Amino acid sequence: MNDHDQMQQTVLSVNSLVKRYGDLTAVDGISLDVRAHEIVGVLGPNGAGKTSLLEMVVGLRTPTSGRIRVLDTDPASNTPELRKAVSLQAQQADIFPNLTTIEILELWASFYDQPRDPHTVLSDVGLTSSHGVRVKELSGGQARRLLVGTALIGNPQLAILDEPSSGLDPNARADLWDVITAFRDEGRTVVLSTHSMEEAEAVCDRVAIMHQGRIVALGRPGELIAEHAPYHVVSCAREPGQDLTWAAELPDALRVATVGNRVNIHTQNHQNVMEALSAAERPARDLRVRSAGLDEVFRDLTGTDLNDDAAESTQDSQRVKA
CATH class of the missing domain: 3.30.70 (Alpha-Beta Plaits)
Structure with missing residues (x-):
């Protein structure tokens, strides 16, 4: 397969996806294809259904109806191959509060066959000076950056990032955007949720604008504008x-x-x-x-x-x- 064919490969395909919680419809008939080597942003306010969508994509939630294929596999199958090929950075997670940041990344690296170097990832997410700090002592922004590090360290083909820069100061946010785009430039694919217009315009190749559980527009930021x-x-x-x-x-x-x-x-x-x-x-x-x-x-x-x-x-x- 040549480079052009690889870039046209569909990494994620979502068709007529619906997720209901009782009387609430959080995701309402979404269809979306994500190709290899691109960053797709799901842009919308809190409550738009972004997190529900991403959690279904990685198999953490079961759709009410519709079809999802990640690397041509149903994420609900939870196969070992899929777990290594796809990673999720959640907005919040309890990850061994007494371990230090470098110990967390070394632990996560041990789960994969060809992980990134933990010290390099720690530097990429701006936590080198906090390598000996325990997770429970991190600020909210530092904890968010560590979660991004755990999502990238396994060299996944597809990284799912849920509000990756939320709570970061402008400099840390810009540095994180460089890390995400460099990850894409290595031939990887990223789907991220955000409610930051600046982030969507700065990072994303395409943007899906989400409102009340639906995608109301999809395209390159400049084209949408x-x-x-x-x-x-x-x-x-x-x-x-x-x-x-x-x-x-x-x-x-x-x-x-x-x-x-x-x-x-x-x-x-x-x-x-x-x-x-x-x-x-x-x-x-x-x-x-x-x-x-x-x-x-x-x-x-x-x-x-x-x-x-x-x-x-x-x-x-x-x-x-x-």
Whole structure:
């Protein structure tokens, strides 16, 4: 098999997958194919069904209906070959609290025929200085990085990562993204869940946007943005006592929303909007402009914000134009 054929190989295939918990439908008819040598992100808020989907993929949960094939095998079979070929980084796990980080990775390495070097993996996930620290003494971010290390140390063909960078500081997050992309560059495949737009755009070759148990869009981040949010966002500061609700009446304003002390104006003609804001009787300050991103794609597809704690307040100022 040549390199092109290997890259076209389907590593994971999900067809019409459903998972119900009583009256709650967590996964609602999802179909998804993941090819070799790619990173696919499942993007959605907490409660979208991401974790249920990933746990079914690795055989930890049984689907209510539908079909899953991982490396052409039913994950429920739990064969030794599949356990070595597929790994999972869970959001949380109890892993021998009295062992040190290096002891954990050495233990995990012993489970595989051709593992990565534990010290190298410890360095990759940014824990070299904590090699002698016991698991129970790790911070939340350090524990998350150690879990990622346990998922990668066995050199799996497919790594399933559930919110891998959650709780990490910006520098640690960026370093972890480098580790994940380097893993893909070695010819591996990664499926990760995230609610971070930045992570999805920085790391993923393709993104499946998940909302209320369904995939509402799938594609490369740039393609999704071009199709669903082909506009710019003009942002300005809202100073004390300043009324910027009039911006919603600008002919080129698609939507206006307030986030804290900033006003965001979605537009397909950012130059006109910036000129109007600058020429106002009380000019807007700290003007910025950026291309729309996956956060706008998510809102336009679902009508909601991805992160409740970062939700835009659009009262009195929201206006969506045809």
